[in-house]
Structures are given as C-alpha cells and as structure tokens.
Amino acid sequence: MALRQAGCLGPLRRRVSGVIKYLGSKRRLVPALGRLFEASGAATALDLFTGTTRVAQELKRRGGVVWACDSARYSEVLGACYVAADAATIDEAELSEALGLLNRLPGRHGYFTETFCVKSRYFQPFNGRRVDAVRSRIADDFSGSWLEPLLLTSLLEAADRVDSTTGVQMAYLKSWAPRSYNPLELRAPALIPGTGYSLRADAAAAAASAGSVDFAYLDPPYNQHSYFGNYHIWETLVAWDRPPVYGVACKRSDCRDPANRSRFNSKPRFRDALAEIVRLVDAGILVLSYNDESWTTLEEITELCAKRGAVRVLTFDSKRYVGAQIGIHNPAGKLVGRVSHLRNHEYLVISGEQKDVMRAAAGVTDAGDVCCEVVQP
Ligand SMILES: C[S@@+](CC[C@H](N)C(=O)[O-])C[C@H]1O[C@@H](n2cnc3c(N)ncnc32)[C@H](O)[C@@H]1O
Structure with missing residues (x-):
C-alpha cells in the first residue's frame, strides 16, 4: 500500500436543498462524491442506503439517472420528492x-x-x-x-x-x-430536474434486483444504533x-x-451482510463509506472491496455528531459520560477496474478535498 498526503479537507460549503438532521449523514462528503461520480464518467447510479437522499440528490444534480433506496419510510418519501420528482415537469x-x-x-x-x-x-x-x-x-x-x-x-x-x-x-x-x-x-x-427513482427495500433485495449501474454508493450503518x-x-x-x-x-x-432491526446493526451479522451487498451490487465503480467508529476495520473493508479489482481509499477529517460534542446524559439530563474524542475520520473506499478507479479518484484528489489517500493496486 502506498500512502500519499494531500491538503486537509477544506470547508466544502455548497448548499444542498433542505435536509433533516441525520446521524451519519454525509453532508461533508457530498461534493467529493459528486466529483467522484462526474470524473468516473458514470451515467447511472445507485445510492443503496440513501437516508436523507443528499448523496442521491447530488448525483442527480450532476446529471445521473439515480436510484435511491433505504429501508426507512421517511427516506422513501424524501427520495420520491428529491430524486424521483422532476423539477422540470411538476x-x-x-x-x-x-x-x-x-x-x-x-x-x-x-x-x-x-x-x-x-x-x-x-x-x-x-x-x-x-x-x-x-x-x-x-x-x-x-x-x-x-x-x-x-x-x-x-x-x-x-x-x-x-x-x-x-x-x-x-x-x-x-x-x-x-x-x-x-x-x-x-x-x-x-426540487431537482432530472430522472430518478425512490425505493423502500432491504438493501440486499434492492441490490439483487437493481441490475447493472455505472456507479454505486454504499453507506450502511456500522454500529448498533438503529x-x-x-x-x-x-x-x-x-x-x-x-x-x-x-x-x-x-x-x-x-x-x-426483530423484523425492524437491521442486520447492519448486529455485530455478529454485520460482516456477512456487508459482504453480501458488495457481492450483489453490479456496478462499474463501487464507493463504500466507512468511518473509524465502526465494528470493522479499514483493512477488512479494503480486503472485501479488493475482490472487485483495484481499490483506492480517500480519507477525510470530520467533526462527530452533535450528541458527541455535548456529552452523554441520562434521562434526567445529568452528564453521565465523558466524550472520548470530537473528531473522526471518514473514508471513501473506491473499487473497480484500475483505470476507472484512478480516473474517479483523480476527480477528488485533484480538487484537494482529501486528507490522505491510500492506493492498493
Ligand atoms: C449511515 S445512514 C445513510 C446516510 C446517508 N448516506 C445520508 O447521507 O443521509 C444508513 C442508512 O441505512 C439505512 N438502512 C439500515 N439497514 C438497512 C437495510 N438492511 N436495507 C436498506 N437500508 C438500510 C438506514 O435507514 C439509514 O438511512
């Protein structure tokens, strides 16, 4: 593995449409993901754990035909609004x-x-x-x-x-x-002009039925928080x-x-669930989000993605969610825990054919968005 240092993530302040507060939302990574998508030359995209849909919105904004999928009802509604509705025709x-x-x-x-x-x-x-x-x-x-x-x-x-x-x-x-x-x-x-689809489904079912896309983004939960x-x-x-x-x-x-408990929120089931999705998704470029508060290690993730070909990892410095900033309280509002750290790292693990991965990653590294970059041929 070769390690390359670049400038730290600058303030990426591009405005996206109204988005709800959401744990694990990729607000800071949206511009980088948009650049990745565009540089890859992709036309179709799948955002499989779409949550607020902010990533899917960005891909649609950049001209992609986008499928947004999540198991949450509210996410399906947000997707129907921002991804499926076409601003040009409403x-x-x-x-x-x-x-x-x-x-x-x-x-x-x-x-x-x-x-x-x-x-x-x-x-x-x-x-x-x-x-x-x-x-x-x-x-x-x-x-x-x-x-x-x-x-x-x-x-x-x-x-x-x-x-x-x-x-x-x-x-x-x-x-x-x-x-x-x-x-x-x-x-x-x-609303955003363009074409897209919103789907409420389990990620494995959606991945199995989605067919082939140029670009897929996976941002599953990585811990017990349901x-x-x-x-x-x-x-x-x-x-x-x-x-x-x-x-x-x-x-x-x-x-x-238990039917409403995601396999991604279960420590014993998480690894197999993720491996299954990576295997099922049929995409030229696959981008997997990962952060260092997860049950798994970056090495395990890169190993999993390496089954698809070349892998590049882009690292971003990030502020933790607001709950971590203000401390851990009991229901009576008393501070009961200490916050161990206020910042963490977010990673984008890009995999696919070597030339495609290099081209997509260059769209981000050339813009100076990343903290550091790991290349695994
Ligand atoms: C880290 S969040 C995604 C955040 C999103 N990228 C954003 O920027 O808003 C993980 C999402 O996975 C969804 N999820 C959890 N288990 C799932 C499953 N088995 N199938 C589909 N979606 C699932 C959750 O509802 C949640 O919205």
Whole structure:
C-alpha cells in the first residue's frame, strides 16, 4: 500500500436543498462524491442506503439517472420528492397552492401532540397541533397524488426545524431548544430536474434486483444504533398509523420487533451482510463509506472491496455528531459520560477496474478535498 498526503479537507460549503438532521449523514462528503461520480464518467447510479437522499440528490444534480433506496419510510418519501420528482415537469403553482392551504390550517390536538408534546417533549404543543392538522389534511386530500411526497417532505423538514433534540429521537432536550419556539412553517422543497427513482427495500433485495449501474454508493450503518428507533417520529409521521409507544422516548412499539432491526446493526451479522451487498451490487465503480467508529476495520473493508479489482481509499477529517460534542446524559439530563474524542475520520473506499478507479479518484484528489489517500493496486 502506498500512502500519499494531500491538503486537509477544506470547508466544502455548497448548499444542498433542505435536509433533516441525520446521524451519519454525509453532508461533508457530498461534493467529493459528486466529483467522484462526474470524473468516473458514470451515467447511472445507485445510492443503496440513501437516508436523507443528499448523496442521491447530488448525483442527480450532476446529471445521473439515480436510484435511491433505504429501508426507512421517511427516506422513501424524501427520495420520491428529491430524486424521483422532476423539477422540470411538476406544476409549481399547484404545489404552492397546496402548501399555502396547509400553512393556513389552524392547529388541532391529536395523536402527534399528545405523544410527542405532552407525553414527551420533542416539540412545543403549539407546533405539535399544527403537525396534527397538516398531516391529517395531507392524508385526507392528497393521499396517492403526486403532491403527497412533496408535502410530506415539506412537513418533515418543517418539523425538523422546530424540534427539541440533538438530532436523534432517542431522547429530547431537558430544556426547550431555542428553535422549538419558532412557528412550524412549510416551505417548497428545492426540487431537482432530472430522472430518478425512490425505493423502500432491504438493501440486499434492492441490490439483487437493481441490475447493472455505472456507479454505486454504499453507506450502511456500522454500529448498533438503529435508524428505525433513532428516527421513530419520522417513521410515524409518514406512516400516520398512530402506533402504541413505550418508554420515556415514546418509541413506536414495533421498534422492539426483530423484523425492524437491521442486520447492519448486529455485530455478529454485520460482516456477512456487508459482504453480501458488495457481492450483489453490479456496478462499474463501487464507493463504500466507512468511518473509524465502526465494528470493522479499514483493512477488512479494503480486503472485501479488493475482490472487485483495484481499490483506492480517500480519507477525510470530520467533526462527530452533535450528541458527541455535548456529552452523554441520562434521562434526567445529568452528564453521565465523558466524550472520548470530537473528531473522526471518514473514508471513501473506491473499487473497480484500475483505470476507472484512478480516473474517479483523480476527480477528488485533484480538487484537494482529501486528507490522505491510500492506493492498493
Ligand atoms: C449511515 S445512514 C445513510 C446516510 C446517508 N448516506 C445520508 O447521507 O443521509 C444508513 C442508512 O441505512 C439505512 N438502512 C439500515 N439497514 C438497512 C437495510 N438492511 N436495507 C436498506 N437500508 C438500510 C438506514 O435507514 C439509514 O438511512
């Protein structure tokens, strides 16, 4: 392995459309991934653990035909809005009229307010009542229409802007976050022109049925933190199924259902699950995200990817998520743990045919985005 040092990751501040706070979201890597995609000359792309869809959005913005896939309901909705909807063909006036109608609705106390503002304190009750009113109206008047995912995305993002959490829904803040006092306001999502598809599926099933693509990006969970549990409110807001809840965090009762536990959140199952996906994905260039807070090592990941041909690893210095910055607290808000470190490393492991890998990586290294680069022929 040869190691090359380059300049550290500079402030990559390109604005992307409204995106919810999300653990493991690749905000800082989006420009680099966009450059990788473009330099590779790819036309089609698969973002298999798409989460907020911000990477899929960037690939679409750069002209790719993109498939966005995730097991989460809210992610499918975000994908239907930002990846599948084509900004060039939607009726903006109709969207604006629908948003105006929803923004004018008076609040009403319902399941959402009772569960997430009274039994728990994720949102101020005046905003919870607005969520109840808006979500019910979307269900009554827009269910099944092309507007539905756009309106749900707008509502998710509006609720995210006024929540009282550190960005995960395992707990809420002891004192109201300053942003929670702002009134809930629906805004038009910044849609992107182009072609894409949004899919809610297990990654293995999606990889097996996706067919061949030029470029695939894999960003699986690498530890025990379940996205289903961490973002249970977004699941409920999209499903609108008023589930029974448990505990101080008021999680959906099906968070306890093993069927909703990802294999990627299980230490004994994780390695095989990842190996299966890498084997199943049929892509010219495969880019795997990895960070050093994972159950596996970078060596294991590069070994796995080397089965596909040449491998290059790009390293990025990164700030840890906000929860790690403010410390570990018990439900009463008392600091109970020490934070070991505030920064970590993010890696992009690129694999494929040697010439393609070199060409794609050059799109990033030439732009000076990376901290260091490891080349494994
Ligand atoms: C690290 S996050 C991806 C973040 C994303 N790249 C972004 O920038 O927003 C991992 C994602 O994998 C999804 N996930 C977990 N297990 C999955 C599975 N078995 N199949 C499909 N998606 C899964 C989670 O819902 C979560 O959105």
